[in-house]
Amino acid sequence: MSLPGTKNWGWGQKSLELCKSPTAQRWLLSHAGTRITWRGGESALHSPGHSVRWWWVWGAAAPMAPVTQHQIQKFHEDGFLVLERFFSAEECDSMRSQMQRIVAEMEVPPHCRTAFSTKEEEQLQAQGSSDYFLTSGDKIRFFFEKGVLDEKGNFLIPKEKSVSKVGHALHAYDPVFKQITHSPKVQELGRELGLERPVVVQSMYIFKQPGIGGEVTPHQDATFLHTEPLGRVLGFWIALEDATQENGCLWFIPGSHTNGIARRMVRAASGASTCVEFVGSEPAYDDKQFIPLPISKGGLILIHGEVVHKSELNSSESSRHVFTFHVMEAKGTTWSKENWLQPTPELPFPSLYT
Template identity: 40%
Template structure:
C-alpha cells in the first residue's frame, strides 16, 4: 500500500488510484449540495495562509467542531474551503473518512491510536484560487511528540498549471519552525526555530484524480495559485495519535465534539 522507507526518506508518499472516480464525484457532489444549503450572514470570513487575518474572526476560531465556509481573500464571491469537522458532522464525508483502507494506512504509518482531528474541502477555484504558503501542518495541529499526518486526496487532476502541491523532500527531518495558537486569548504566530528550510529543490506533486498524498506533519509544503481555467478540488484529512498530548493552546479546539477514531 505504501513504501514506508520512501516515506521516511521524503516525508511524503504518493498513492495513485487510491480513490475511485465514483467516490471523487460523490464528494464533489456532496460539497456542491452543502454550498447550495449554505446561507451566509454578515461579512464572510476570508481564509488566507499569507496573513492569517481570519484568526481574528470567531467564525474561524469556533470552526474546529463545525462545518464552516470560507471565501477567497481576493475574490470574496468564491469559496476557498469548507472546514473543519466534515468528517464528523456530514454523513457522506464521515463514511468516506472512516473507510477501512484509510484506517489501515494510518496504522501502517505507526499511528497506534489514530484520531481524526480536522477535515477540509479545498476548492482552489479556477482563475482565483489562492496560493498556500510554505508551512508545516504541525504548526497548526501540534502534538507532543509530533504525530499529525495529512491525507490529501485529489478530486481533480492536479498539476503546476492549476496549483498542485509542492514539497521539500526530506525536510521533515528538521525542527518545527512556527507555532500558531492561543496566547493570552489571541491567536498568534510564534517562531520556535529560525533555521531556514533546507536547500533542496522543491518537488511539484503532479497527480491524477483519485490519488492520495500522505504528508508528514513536519514536511514543508505549499501550493501555487490556480490561474488556469480548470478546477483543482481536493479533500484533506488530518489524523493525530491519541497517545500524544494535544495542547490546549492549539487553535483547533472541540469542547463539545470529542475526537473519534476510524471505528
Template identity: 40%
Template sequence: MSVEGNRPRDLEGWSAASTSGALSQSDVREFQRLGFLALTGWCTDDECAAMRNRASAIVRDFDPASHASVFSTTDQTRTTDEYFLASGNGVSCFFEEKALRADGTLTVEKEVAINKIGHAMHDLDDVFRAFSRSDKVKRLMESLSMSKPTPVQSMYIFKQPSIGGEVVPHQDSTFLNTSPATCIGIWLALEDCTVENGCLFALPGTPPVARVMTVDYPGGSRKIEFIGANPTHDLDAAHALEVPAGTLVLLHGANVHFSRANTSAKSRHAYSVHFVSGDAAWKPTNWLQRSNDFPFTPL
C-alpha cells in the same frame, strides 16, 4: 523542475499503489525519507464525484450573508474571527480573499467564491465521514504505526479558477500540535492536479518544525501568534506533485509543502484530513479546539 508524466525525473519512489490501504515496508521507508508519498488509484471516479457533489450541496445551502469569513492562505494571523476559531466543531465555509469586495459583496458567484469548507467534516457529514473513517484509511495509518489514529481536522479545498490563492510553504505540525508531535495528513485529489491549476509542491525531507501557531485559549485576546522564526526554503528544490484525480497524497507533519495560485480556468478540488495519535497530548494552545460534548475520537 523537470516533470515527465506525473513523476519528477530526479525523484524516484514518490508514488505507490495500494488496493487495501496498507503500505509495504519499502513504501513506508520512502515516506519517511521524503516526507510525502502519492498513492495512485485510491478512489474511483464515482467516489470522487460523490464528494464533489456533496461539497457543491454544502455550498448551495450556505448563506453568504450569515458569515463573510475570509480564509487567508498567506497570512494566517488574520484568521482570528470567532467563526474560524469555532469551526473545529462544525462544517463552515470560508471565502477566497479575492472573492469579496471591501463592502462585503461578492466579486463572483457564490459557487466559485468559496476557498474551503472545514473543519469537522470527517465527523459531521455522512459522505466525508465514510471516507475519512474507512477501513482503508485505518489500515494506512496502522501501516505507519500510528497508535489510536485520530482525525482532528478536515477540509474541502476548491482552489477556484483564476482566484484560487497560493498557499505559502508550511509544515502541518505548525498548526496541529501534540506532545510528542504525531501529525500526518492525507490529501485526496478530486480533480486532476497540474502546475497550471495549483498542484501541491513538496520539499523532500522532514526537517524540525520551525514554528508553532498558538492561541491564548480559553480567553484573553484570542490572538494567533507564531513561536519561532519564519524559515526560508529553497523552493527550486520542491517537486510538483502533478497527480490525476483519485490519488491520495500522504504528508508527514514536518514536511514543507505549498501550492501556487490557480491561474487557469480549471478548478483543483481536493479533500484533506489530518490525524494525530490518540495517545499524544493535544495542546491547549492549538487554534482548533472541540467543545466538551464533542471530543475527538479515534478511527
C-alpha cells in the same frame, strides 16, 4: 448467480463470488481494490453463448494492502507519499456532488464572511480576529477567496465560485465525508503505518478555484496542529480531480520533516488584538528545494506533520478540488492546549478506527 456460501455477495462483504478470468481479475483489482485469496473449492461453469469459460470461486476476498513496506520506508525518508488511484472516480464524484449540495445550501452571515489566507499577516487579521474561524473546529463552515467580497461582505462573483475552503468537521457531520474518512482502506492504511490510536482532528474541502485559487505559502502542518512529542500528525490529501502544476498541485521539500518546526500558531492571551499569534518564523526557503507532486484524480498524498510543503496560485481555468483530513496518533501524545483547534464536548476527536 449464487453459489453455496456466497449469500453475502457484494463489494466489501465477507464472501465474494469471483470470476477467475484474467480480465475480471484485472477489473477487480483496479475497481474493487481487493487482492483475491482463493479458499474453498472451485466450480467450473460453462455458459452457453459465451466464448470464454468462466470459473467461479467462492471464498474470502482479503483487502489488498494499500501500501508496500518500500512505500512506507519512502514515506519516512521523504515526509510524504503519493498513492495513485487510492480512491475510485465514483468516490471522488460522490464527494464533489455532496460539496455542490452543501455549497448550494450555504448560508453565511455577511459579518462572518472572511477571506482564507496563509500569508501570516493576513492570517492574523482575518482568522485571528475571527471567532467564526476559531470556533469552526466542530462545525461545517465556509471561507472565501481574497477579493470576492465587497466591504459589506456581499459576493462580487457567484458564491459557489468564491469559496476557498470548507472546514473543519466534514469528517464528523457529513455522511459522505465521514464514510470516506473512515473507509476500510483508510483504516487499513493507518494500521499498515503502525498507527495504534489515530484520531481525526480536522477535515477540509479545498476548492483552489480557477483563476483565483490562492497560494498556500510554505508551511509545516505541525505549526497549526502542535503535539508533544512532535511527529504524531499525519495529513491525508485526496485529489478529487487531476492536480497539475498549472492548477496548483502540492510541492514538497523532501526530507524536511526531520528538523523540528520553525514556528507555531498559538491562541493569543485574552485581551490581545488578535485571537492567535505566531511564535517563531518560517525561513525563506529556496524555490529550488521544492519538488512538484502532480497527481491524478483519486490519488492520495500522505503528508508528515513536519514536512515543508506549499501550493501555488491557480491561474489556470481548471479547478483543483481536494478533500483532506488530519489524524493524530493519540497514544502517548498530548494535543497542545495552545492550538487554535480544540476538541469540544460536542465533538471530541473521533477515532479513525470504527
